[in-house]
Amino acid sequence: MEVLLGIILLCCILYVLFEYRVRRPEVIVLYESNGKIGIRRGSFYPRHFSLALKRTTQPIQLTVDGTAAGNLGVRVKLIGSVAPSLENIQALIRVGGWNGDAVSRAAEEVQIVLQGLVKEYTERNDINSLSSQALLEYLLSKCSITKEKFGVELISLVVQSLEPTDSQIAEALRQQEQARILEKTERLNNEARTAAAKAKFKADEEIAEMEHALEMKKAELKAKQLEQESAIAYKQLKDELERNRMRLAFEREELEMLKSSPELLMLTPQAARLAEASQNLKNARTVISLTPQDLSRGAELLTMFQTLLTKAMEQKHTQREKK
Numbered sequence: 310m311e312v313l314l315g316i317i318l319l320c321c322i323l324y325v326l327f328e329y330r331v332r333r334p335e336v337i338v339l340y341e342s343n344g345k346i347g348i349r350r351g352s353f354y355p356r357h358f359s360l361a362l363k364r365t366t367q368p369i370q371l372t373v374d375g376t377a378a379g380n381l382g383v384r385v386k387l388i389g390s391v392a393p394s395l396e397n398i399q400a401l402i403r404v405g406g407w408n409g410d411a412v413s414r415a416a417e418e419v420q421i422v423l424q425g426l427v428k429e430y431t432e433r434n435d436i437n438s439l440s441s442q443a444l445l446e447y448l449l450s451k452c453s454i455t456k457e458k459f460g461v462e463l464i465s466l467v468v469q470s471l472e473p474t475d476s477q478i479a480e481a482l483r484q485q486e487q488a489r490i491l492e493k494t495e496r497l498n499n500e501a502r503t504a505a506a507k508a509k510f511k512a513d514e515e516i517a518e519m520e521h522a523l524e525m526k527k528a529e530l531k532a533k534q535l536e537q538e539s540a541i542a543y544k545q546l547k548d549e550l551e552r553n554r555m556r557l558a559f560e561r562e563e564l565e566m567l568k569s570s571p572e573l574l575m576l577t578p579q580a581a582r583l584a585e586a587s588q589n590l591k592n593a594r595t596v597i598s599l600t601p602q603d604l605s606r607g608a609e610l611l612t613m614f615q616t617l618l619t620k621a622m623e624q625k626h627t628q629r630e631k632k
Contacts, residue, residue, distance in 0.1 A: 337362045337393060339402070346398050360407055366390040366464050367416045373424050374474065375431035377439060382474035383431050385444070387423060389466035391416050394456045401460025415459040419452075422459075423466075426451050436478065437485075441468040 338349040339360040373385045393401055393412055404418055405411025430447050431439065445468050452463045473479045 337364050337395070337398075339398060341407075346402050348395070348398065360402075360409070360411075362393060362401075362409065362411060364393060366392045367412050367461075369416050369420050369423075371420045371424060373427040375428040377431050377434060377436040377473075379436070381436045381478060383436065383439065383471065384474050385427050385431070385471050386469040387427070387448075387466065388469050390464045391419055391455070391461040392464050394460050394462045397456050397460040399460070400456075400458060404459045412461060415461045418459050419455050419461060419463070422455065423448060423452070436473060437482070439471060441471050444468050444471060 339362065340347050340349055368388070368390050370388045371386075373387070375383045375385060377383050391412070401411055401415055405414035426448055427444070430444055445466065448466060449463075452466070456462050473482065
């Protein structure tokens with residue numbers, strides 16, 4: 310009995326080792342229950358009652374020959390990648406079947422859909438209006454259905470090339486694009502030169518305004534300086550006139566004094582020099598030199614001074630004759 314139990318236990322262990330596998334992180338383990346597909350979350354799974362699908366991306370690459378308006382041939386090359394959609398596993402199994410190549414089969418169906426979308430887009434547009442960016446936007450807007458229909462989601466998609474199949478048309482399009490680029494470049498260059506000229510004109514205008522403001526400031530300062538100098542000169546002239554008035558008033562007072570007392574003329578420096586000369590030279594004529602400053606005292610003072618000197622000389626000669 311114990312041997313039988315040991316054999317049964319050994320068989321169970323061998324069965325577990327043979328049947329169960331460890332789930333790897335990049336693998337999705339599916340199971341079927343009551344007609345519905347579910348995902349096993351555990352670390353171990355029975356391999357004969359489960360389907361292991363890789364969660365890695367599946368590359369797609371296709372070349373589509375379409376026609377543009379006017380029945381002009383166009384060749385489009387697309388590359389991208391798809392991956393299983395966990396929310397739509399039921400659709401994935403329906404398209405790809407219960408096997409490990411389900412993602413690859415679904416990717417083939419996606420390529421067929423993409424091929425139809427590319428042809429639809431090219432047939433609606435002229436060959437001149439076709440562009441890789443516009444085609445890519447159109448495909449991405451239409452490829453949202455791949456999750457619900459095929460159980461895979463589009464991870465990446467790139468339009469590798471889009472060109473006419475006719476070499477002459479391709480060359481004509483290249484020339485048109487080249488001419489457009491050259492025209493745009495020339496327009497940009499002209500705009501740059503215009504902007505530079507406007508900037509230079511604005512800078513020159515600002516410099517001229519600054520120079521004008523500087524000249525006006527200098528003129529204003531010069532006017533203030535001249536005004537100050539004029540005020541100083543006016544004050545000096547006023548002071549000089551005041552001094553001259555004071556000097557004239559003093560001379561008038563002196564003249565009035567001499568008029569009232571003629572004998573005071575003998576105390577003046579001119580009279581002293583005359584007296585000294587008359588003592589040293591007995592028979593000589595004395596020449597009296599009066600400076601312009603002395604003459605400015607007035608003709609009246611000069612007449613009185615000459616009369617007094619004449620009388621003094623006559624008295625001197627009379628005294629000498631008596632001796």
